[in-house]
Amino acid sequence: MKDPTPQRPAAVRIGVINVSDRASAGVYEDTPGKACVALLLEWLSTPFDVDYKVVADEQPLIEAEMRRMADLAGCCVIVTTGGTGPSPRDVTPEATAAVCDKLLPGFGELMRSASLAFVPTAILSRQTAGIRKRTLIVNLPGRPKAIRENLEAVFPAIPYCVDLIGGPRLETNESLMKVYRPKG
Amino acid sequence: MKDPTPQRPAAVRIGVINVSDRASAGVYEDTPGKACVALLLEWLSTPFDVDYKVVADEQPLIEAEMRRMADLAGCCVIVTTGGTGPSPRDVTPEATAAVCDKLLPGFGELMRSASLAFVPTAILSRQTAGIRKRTLIVNLPGRPKAIRENLEAVFPAIPYCVDLIGGPRLETNESLMKVYRPKG
Amino acid sequence: MKDPTPQRPAAVRIGVINVSDRASAGVYEDTPGKACVALLLEWLSTPFDVDYKVVADEQPLIEAEMRRMADLAGCCVIVTTGGTGPSPRDVTPEATAAVCDKLLPGFGELMRSASLAFVPTAILSRQTAGIRKRTLIVNLPGRPKAIRENLEAVFPAIPYCVDLIGGPRLETNESLMKVYRPKG
Numbered sequence: 001m002k003d004p005t006p007q008r009p010a011a012v013r014i015g016v017i018n019v020s021d022r023a024s025a026g027v028y029e030d031t032p033g034k035a036c037v038a039l040l041l042e043w044l045s046t047p048f049d050v051d052y053k054v055v056a057d058e059q060p061l062i063e064a065e066m067r068r069m070a071d072l073a074g075c076c077v078i079v080t081t082g083g084t085g086p087s088p089r090d091v092t093p094e095a096t097a098a099v100c101d102k103l104l105p106g107f108g109e110l111m112r113s114a115s116l117a118f119v120p121t122a123i124l125s126r127q128t129a130g131i132r133k134r135t136l137i138v139n140l141p142g143r144p145k146a147i148r149e150n151l152e153a154v155f156p157a158i159p160y161c162v163d164l165i166g167g168p169r170l171e172t173n174e175s176l177m178k179v180y181r182p183k184g
Numbered sequence: 185m186k187d188p189t190p191q192r193p194a195a196v197r198i199g200v201i202n203v204s205d206r207a208s209a210g211v212y213e214d215t216p217g218k219a220c221v222a223l224l225l226e227w228l229s230t231p232f233d234v235d236y237k238v239v240a241d242e243q244p245l246i247e248a249e250m251r252r253m254a255d256l257a258g259c260c261v262i263v264t265t266g267g268t269g270p271s272p273r274d275v276t277p278e279a280t281a282a283v284c285d286k287l288l289p290g291f292g293e294l295m296r297s298a299s300l301a302f303v304p305t306a307i308l309s310r311q312t313a314g315i316r317k318r319t320l321i322v323n324l325p326g327r328p329k330a331i332r333e334n335l336e337a338v339f340p341a342i343p344y345c346v347d348l349i350g351g352p353r354l355e356t357n358e359s360l361m362k363v364y365r366p367k368g
Numbered sequence: 369m370k371d372p373t374p375q376r377p378a379a380v381r382i383g384v385i386n387v388s389d390r391a392s393a394g395v396y397e398d399t400p401g402k403a404c405v406a407l408l409l410e411w412l413s414t415p416f417d418v419d420y421k422v423v424a425d426e427q428p429l430i431e432a433e434m435r436r437m438a439d440l441a442g443c444c445v446i447v448t449t450g451g452t453g454p455s456p457r458d459v460t461p462e463a464t465a466a467v468c469d470k471l472l473p474g475f476g477e478l479m480r481s482a483s484l485a486f487v488p489t490a491i492l493s494r495q496t497a498g499i500r501k502r503t504l505i506v507n508l509p510g511r512p513k514a515i516r517e518n519l520e521a522v523f524p525a526i527p528y529c530v531d532l533i534g535g536p537r538l539e540t541n542e543s544l545m546k547v548y549r550p551k552g
Contacts, residue, residue: 085532086470086472086499086504086529086532086533087532087533088469088533090470093470094470105473108473108474109473109477112473112474112477112478113477113481116478119548119550120524120525120547120548121524121525121528121529121548121549121550122474122525123472123474123475123477123478123522123525124472124474124525124528124529124532125474126470126471126472126473126474143550
């Protein structure tokens with residue numbers, strides 16, 4: 001069997017946006033964004049390309065990246081990390097709401113509920129998710145430990161959501177991440 | 185005792201809207217709408233009339249039916265089934281938000297939470313509930329099994345909600361569906 | 369040690385708004401507002417002043433009190449009680465949304481979830497929370513028993529939230545109310 005493509009061909013693209021003033025200024029290492037990519041590589045068996053950006057906590061910049069990744073780069077999923085708290089600079093949920101055609105409140109509810117098992121301050125996260133045309137956008141928190149707890153909670157529903165909006169079929173390493181697709 | 189009225193007199197009206205392109209085109213049988221009616225007949229002991237419609241997934245059509253059932257037909261409760269997912273044609277929550285004076289986010293939260301006990305894709309449902317003047321509107325999912333799970337979760341609060349918005353007193357068959365009214 | 373200030377100096381201010389047509393007309397005693405103050409005195413060890421108002425269920429009046437307490441009186445936290453249900457006169461969540469820069473949906477979700485352990489009608493509460501500049505506003509229900517259940521559920525996250533928006537450091541009587549502040 002001849003396969004001229006690299007090990008992870010460009011068939012499927014997933015966007016990762018690390019929203020952080022300090023990481024975008026190079027003051028902090030970009031740990032949260034890398035944690036997102038590591039989880040996607042761990043769970044997804046479908047080969048994918050990562051479209052990766054670090055941006056400051058500025059709503060127009062975050063929106064522009066989301067639009068580019070969804071409309072031009074053709075990402076079926078975009079995950080963001082950071083910028084979901086109550087601080088004045090936290091505007092990732094606002095950017096998400098602004099670019100999405102419809103919001104999916106169940107993602108935020110379940111992620112906060114999952115985080116509450118660990119920290120009572122989980123209710124301070126305003127993270128949400130939504131659909132922009134054929135792209136699912138999911139906000140994750142900024143701390144690597146919380147990123148895993150949150151993405152683990154909602155990931156089983158993501159491949160079917162991507163099916164419903166006309167995206168590519170995403171398969172996972174079933175022993176590490178079991179997804180669910182209703183029959184019929 | 186003389187009772188000139190039929191067994192289920194017109195004193196109380198409840199609307200049921202099945203939102204489905206395929207059911208409205210006659211391609212699918214209207215199972216979800218009938219499942220809603222069957223549950224209401226099972227649980228409510230108060231006699232009621234059903235105002236029943238099947239409409240396509242078109243926001244203006246859904247809104248028009250909700251307005252007619254609430255304002256002209258005088259329904260105290262309207263339940264919808266279908267159209268709550270992330271697909272481009274799913275617009276029932278948008279129609280509900282557009283016609284309601286106030287939304288009741290607790291309904292959607294509890295229904296998604298109840299469904300999560302069965303399927304992880306419960307978070308993809310954007311179903312909500314709200315008040316239009318003296319009418320409570322509740323979105324239900326489209327699958328008959330999920331309809332029961334969801335309506336069962338929120339029904340205990342519905343009669344008191346109808347009390348609060350000035351509607352008729354709804355009583356239930358207590359052995360099948362126990363409702364709650366705070367004292368005082 | 370010389371301390372010229374009274375036992376509870378004006379360093380920290382907390383607003384309490386009892387939203388009730390009947391209490392504002394003097395028909396009912398103002399039990400819910402007093403219950404809020406009693407809980408704050410029980411849990412907070414940091415001295416604070418209370419800015420206390422009883423207002424009718426009129427959105428412009430509620431908004432005006434929230435703006436005054438936040439912008440002029442410098443309250444770091446405002447709690448409201450009452451006006452969160454589905455009745456036509458219940459408009460406290462609308463007033464809160466109108467004056468806030470950002471909403472914190474996790475507060476309403478957790479409070480409804482906590483109340484659901486006691487009454488199925490918890491889903492009828494539309495209570496929310498949000499940030500206006502440097503002030504956290506939290507809606508509580510109107511019944512004293514429910515006020516405690518609800519504020520108890522979210523209070524562990526409030527001091528850290530106030531930290532994040534640049535407010536004063538709030539400390540609690542740890543044996544009665546344990547709060548959480550993430551490290552780093």
